[in-house]
Amino acid sequence: MIRLESVSKHYEGAERPAVNEFSLEVAEGEVVVLIGPSGCGKSTTLRMINRLIEPDSGSLFLGDDDVRTLRVEELRRGIGYAIQGVGLFPHWSVRQNIGTVPRLLGWDKPRIEDRSRELLELVGLDPERYLEAYPDELSGGEAQRVGVARALAADPPVLLMDEPFGAVDPLTRDRLQREFLDIQRRLRKTVVFVTHDIDEAVRLGDRIAIMRDGGLVQYDIPERVLAYPADEFVAEFVGAERALKRLSLAGLRSVMRPQSGDCGIDPSVGVNANLREALSRILEVGEGALDVVAEDGCLVGRVSIEDILAHFQRPVA
């Protein structure tokens, strides 16, 4: 869906290129997270896709079209763009902000209004309450939600998100991420997402592209990035806790040994937990193994530290 071929960008006066011979393919309906330390070129790469920055060399394709063959405004109107909350227009209400691209595309008023309501509901904000609010009346989390709604307004197949959840507290960010996954499961957009937070990358990305000094170091699914870091740099970047991060990606359901039995068991762990949470609970209880219960509190299986270890040692496909 999105293809970058040997793209380079060297800013005037900079010592080395910001992006250097960078190639990447993003499949339709996937979330690809660009991540790396400051100055690695992730934001530059993102902005070259909607031509906010023009590459010095290389080609970028959106579907089958070279982005340079499209009129730049047309290109951008067809791509959702979400940045940190400050990108909302302060002199426009939420309704006007969300309607930005639809207005540029010449939609009529009722259609824009309906769409704005629909999107506010999608991002979990009550239209009656928020449609006429102004950005300075919104909390950080609300502003980010409106930013996402605005990016989705014209229903673009592709979304570019530049640290859209960067400026909020951890609790709000957690909720925003969960909602994002929820929305993405329904809409199946092709998303390129920039962050510097590895936990966010692991959680949201179908694939993670780790960048360093303008180049691609590793491009893989989160489990494999965590299990098989390409080099020292990646290993260090994903952090010492990478084993635990991997556990958080695996659900308990596929690892436990199914059983059936009584209800109202304690101590126990819920079947929807991930392996990291299950391990934590096992360590807490201190018995090496624990009963697994369904939402109704009835026994559905049992999991032990050995099971988790065995799962962990299986190669990641």
Add this chain to the structure above:
Amino acid sequence: MSESLAPGALRPGAISTARPSGSRFSAHKIGVSALVLVAISLMLPFASVSHSRIATGQSLQVWDVLDLLGIAVLSAPWAVVLVGSIFRPRSRMSSAMRGGAAASSVVVWMLVSGAAAGPAVQRVGPYARYSLGAGVWLAGFAAFALIISARRELGLGTVPGWVVTLLAPVGIAIAAAMGSLDDLGILVEYHNLGQRFWPSVGQHITYSASSIIVATILGVGLGVVAYRFRRASAPIFSVVSAFQTVPGLALIGILVAPMAALSYAFPALRRIGVGGLGWAPVVLALTLYALLAIVRNTYAGLASVPPQTVEAGRGMGMTSSQVVRRVQMPLAAPVVFSGVRTASQQTVANATLGAFVAAGGLGPLVFFGLAQQANDLVVLGSIALVALALTVDGLMRGLQYLVTPKRIREHMR
């Protein structure tokens, strides 16, 4: 969603009345200062009476002109100010008392002067003139300071604010229209000017307004160009700044010769009145003069828009001119307009220089008055200028309010 929307959270209109408690006695500072000034003003000459309009006058103290009743009438509004400055000076009631009394005092002092002028003039002779003394002006200044502070305390857009603001000018206008002030030297000069006064005001307004309109269109355009094209900004700023370094009068003088040459070369221009003398050099000079403030503020206003906001606009597919029109200009509008306001003030003042190239306006009143040492004529011209400047300022504030996007307004006040 549990995050709460708090529409009232930033309502800057509410003024906190809480004061750090230190001294128990907390009189209104401006009120007390104004009262001190008025006390001094009663010691200063209240009027001067001369044999003719250009003769040196003889100073008269307030007790020379007025009996005790008259002095009591002068003092009455200030007694109200005294009460309003000491008794709960922070309350709205007290603000209204101070502002209302100060504004009434202006009218009262003028009426008392007008009533005293007739007999004083008759005593001296047929061509005698009665001019307001330093004491009256000082008291007027004290009243003005109080009106301004009360107006702010009461709120600019509120009914009491308007009453306090308009009471003095409207009162004086009514008193003048009814003839109660006809014996004052200023009014004598006004009547002598006859048909010439209001056309002069009209010319002054025409020159100022046309210069400001042209300068605004040009200045905003140049400001946008200077902002959009980095390479153009240095030349644009050096040219518009250059005009400012030339004194206004010199600038008009410089323009006389080229304008004369133009009108000589193109008779069509001459027919619409373009020439070395008259309105053309004045309007041109005023326009050039006004440019800097407008260009500078347009540039600064555009530059003050956060880069992320601009990038959001571009990233969503606005063309560069859409970004300027829909995002940058609305957000820059308050700053741009404060430049237009500054320029307007300057222009109203500089338009007096039209006197030197036979362009009319209020300038001739002031300058001819000075040349003839006819002080009342100078004062008449100056009062008209001040009134015009204040009116223009008020109008410009109103316009600035209107061009500012609703949401940005609340952060301005």
